[in-house]
Amino acid sequence: MILVTGGAGFIGANFVLDWLKGSDEPVLNVDKLTYAGNLETLKSLAGNPKHIFARADICDRVAIDLLLAEHKPRAILHFAAESHVDRSIHGPADFVQTNVVGTFTLLEATRTYWDALPDRQKAAFRFLAVSTDEVFGSLGPNDPQFSEATPYAPNSPYSASKAASDHLVRAYHHTYGLPTLTTNCSNNYGPYHFPEKLIPLVITRALAGEPLPVYGDGKNVRDWLYVGDHCAAIRRVLEAGKVGETYNIGGWNEKANIDVVNTLCELLEELQPKASGAYRDQITFVKDRPGHDQRYAIDARKLERELGWKPAETFETGLRKTAAWYLANREWWEHVTSGEYRRVESLGNE
Structure with missing residues (x-):
């Protein structure tokens, strides 16, 4: 069995769904169910004996100790985190609590559990922490991409809390x-x-006929990674990664935010045309957020060189899959935007 923290969030839930689609090994899914945890994402797993859900806070040492003692996982994959930069600017305390105190508590519980394992199980055990490129700070237009040797230079409360976790x-x-x-x-x-x-945000607001907000001039650059590719990379690192090492995972897709928004508008025009006007007419430039990093870019060559992973999706294929999914699953995101998803209280909850 593996233990996944934050398995009702975006990346964690995709990982759990992907894992159980391709493996018979059970998953103990531990999530506090904050606003970002959504059990509707996991509804296809209802009644699946390979998926055990436990509502617990990684800051709760007693709860984590009990789960480890009962289920005896051979690996822990730590996805749980507060992750939205804007929220960290307005309320940094939650980010320090979850990302720093929570990681510390989980590590302490894991160390006690691991120390008591028989030698063979102890040698095979892994603790995999899922982090972000934002810990490296901001790049200039001509700076080399972030590598595993790039010094940490976090610029937001979110990225600082993730740096502390790392x-x-x-x-x-x-x-x-x-x-x-x-x-x-x-x-x-x-x-x-x-x-x-x-x-x-762009997809759901475009379909609702609402303004599409773009920070500043829209020229901030990000490297985009399709979540399915990320899940495949994590599986590979868990399987063959060298203990104590870090691995950068990137999509080789540097795009300015305004270009992402325009591309999405074009895709939606193709997949679900507006009755009148164009989706790009809804674009609205808004005041930039404080300390907005200019550019992120990942050098993922170490992961390809040492473990043979590279992304399967281009930005164009991944974005098309994403837009098509949102068009086909309107009920899911409407429940999120309305708050209805918070009423789902249990799914095999221990």
């Missing part, structure tokens, strides 16, 4: 010998993405 994971490997792996990924997109993030 440092704790590294310290627990070097101090206690805990067999850790860390991945730093670029901006994910795809099915089940919470509609406050750029790509699902």
Whole structure:
């Protein structure tokens, strides 16, 4: 069995669904169910004995100790995090609590559990922490891409809390010998993405006839990674990654935000044309957010060179799949935007 934290969130839920589609190994899915946790994403797993859901906070040491003792996972994949930069600017305390205190609590519980394992299981155990490229700070237009050796320089409360989390994971490997792996990924997109993030926000607002807000001049650049490719990379790192190492996961898709929005508008015009006018007419430039990083770009060559992974999707194919999914699953995102999804209270909840 593997244990996944944050498995009702965007990337975590995609990973759980993907894992159970291709493996008979059970998943213990641990999620606090904050606003970003959505059990409707996991409804296809209802009644699946391979999926065990436990509503628990990673800051709750007693709850984590009990889950580890009962289910005895052979690996922990740590997705759980507060992840929205805007929310971290307005309320940083939650980010420090979840991303720093939560990671520390989980590491302490894991260390105690791991220490008590028989030698063979102890050697095979892995703790994989899923992190972000935002810990590296901001790049200029001509700067080289982030590599695993790029110094940390976080610029938001969110990225600072994730940097602290990464440092704790590294310290627990070097101090206690805990067999850790860390991945730093670029901006994910795809099915089940919470509609406050750029790509699902544009799709859902475009279809609702609402303004499409773009920060500043829209020229901030991000490297986009399809979530299915991210899940495949994490599986590969768990399978063959070298203990104590970090691996960058990127899509090789640097795009300015305004170009992403325009491309989405063109896709929607093709897939679901407006009765009158054009979706791009809804684009509205808004005041830039404080400390907005100019450019992120991931150099993922280490992962390809050492573990043989590279993304299967181009930005164009991944974006088309994403737009088509939102058009076909309107009920899911309408429940999110209306708040209806928060009324779903259990799915095999322990």
